[in-house]
Amino acid sequence: MQDTHVSLAHGNGGRYMRELIEELFARHLANPRLDVDADAVAIPLPPGDVLVTTDGFTVQPLEFPGGDIGALAVHGTVNDLAVAGARPHYLTLNVFVEEGFEIAALERIVASLARATREAGVAVAAGDTKVLRRGEGGGLYLATTGVGIREPGRRLGLREVRAGDRVLVSGPVGDHGVAVMLAREQFGLRGDLRSDAATVLPLTEALLGIDGLRFMRDPTRGGLATVANEIVRATGLDLHLDEALIPVREPVRAVCEMLGYDPLYLACEGRVVAVVAPEATEGALAAWRELPGGTEAALIGTLSETRNRARAILRTPLGGERVLEELEDDPLPRIC
Template sequence: MFFENIPLACGSGGRLTCELIKEVFQSSFSNKFLNELEDAAVIDMPGSKIAFTTDSYVVNPLFFPGGDIGKIAVCGTVNDLSVKGAVPVAISCGFIIEEGLPLKILKEVVSSMKKAAAEANVKIVTGDTKVVERLKADKLFINTSGIGVVKKGIDVSQKRIKPGDLIIINGDLASHGIAVLNARNNLGIKGDIKSDCAPLNGLISYSIIPNGPSCMRDVTRGGLGMVLNEAASSCGYSIEIDENALPVSKPVKSACDMLGIDPLYAANEGKVAVFASEKNALKILSSMRKHKYGKRASIIGRVLPEKKAKVWLKTSIGAKRMVAMPEGEQLPRIC
């Protein structure tokens, strides 16, 4: 690694995050479950398979259009379990609170968690609270872990991705990233820009799982660009996506153009990328479009027979270029 002290970019979900995980955590904790490096680990238990995941949430601001830190803390963990084919059962929550946080804010966050958990039909069964001195944390950090049950016969993983598989995304990209950026920096960008934060377990269990996906990935930090690169490097095949097919809402697209941010790398909180054989993909697509979180689902690309593990984009003018793994945080351009 090129750094001695942890740079902020290590938390951005891009190449640096990946390196930190591999070189510090995976090298120490290495085991067959962890080494899959997917959204949740699936562990064989006597008589069943259990999916297990954890995630910490450090969002600034705590509240933004379309969601808040509590909603994300529940949805994020529910989605990590769901994309591994699990039915989420229970989640834990750990709060790290900065001294002086108004109780009203904590109550609002908790109420939002309650609502999200009810929608996702999961129970928050255990928790922990720590309060740290002023300035030792930024208002409120939340960690949630979750367990889910994977029914017999369900096996979705990046290793199962095959050439010819189509790739589906359940709707518009980048809205969470832009909504938070807009709120955090008071950019004042008008228009309908709201986080897509949502629990996807309903969509996944009703529309996707019954139709036989090869793999599903929760598309969050680092965006679709990161997820596709991870998938390509795990399965070994290259992936081609079509720029014209990528769904991005008009206000988000305009904001991205203005700020110089690539929607392929911007964060989402309610998006699943589905890989499936052509036949299954068509069934999945039509079923997803009937669900409220899949109305704008579309096929965005396919897995190629090429064994280079690259991600290619067919551009609007018919040219081809690479989609690299994101390097770090995306910063708005200067001019």
């Protein structure tokens, strides 16, 4: 392939598209089962319940400290399967790339995506590329669908949550949101701030063996506060969060204070929020803290019955309380 930039002909089903698929996608996503000539491919699966999830990715900039849109597309979809209690096995990949996009940048992103699939132990089973006309489409959008297997009969979900249950988070929140914002805005504040984008599979698998695990979710768009509101809305319970217990890295806190963001509403891409029975709290925290991605895991809140409209309530370090409202205006669009 001699071209340096993507042209409309790379999306037309003909020779240029075949070369792009063979020489770029198939080379990085080497999968002996991937038949690039087939309309649909067989995906051998172990026994269990089949789960699917899907996500689109439009993050800007496409590359940022700690990750890029390619790795994010894998982590995001792998993580949605992981928090549902499934082991991810396959992904499908849709690429929407703008005419004129630099092929070297596309290759860098596809190579990063491929690395993320190897880390998570998933194979790209099928893919498709469409070329968008120049000036339409901010360079590159991705969509990934994941297929995973969950142990049959596994009870996990918001329906399992009870009053008295505890809420845990696997690590500091807001890193991804702040890292992408700083990469975008070029405040010259970057410092050591990196996205937390990573597979959460080790974190979720560590909890699957623990009795009393009720629910897991990865706080992405809308952050921890949005997960808190989802729990409240689905269960009708009050969620009491203790701000002093919620891990937020010092540079994230500093940037948020300077710019007026609330870290509880900023996206993470490598964290897990879990709800567990009270007696499972210590075991779950201990299991997480043994893992590289869980050393700062913390108990951050408790669920209780309410007589009013159920709310997510944050106790501040000074002893006050404020309601974590559902997100309306987005502080940071295009974060994933």
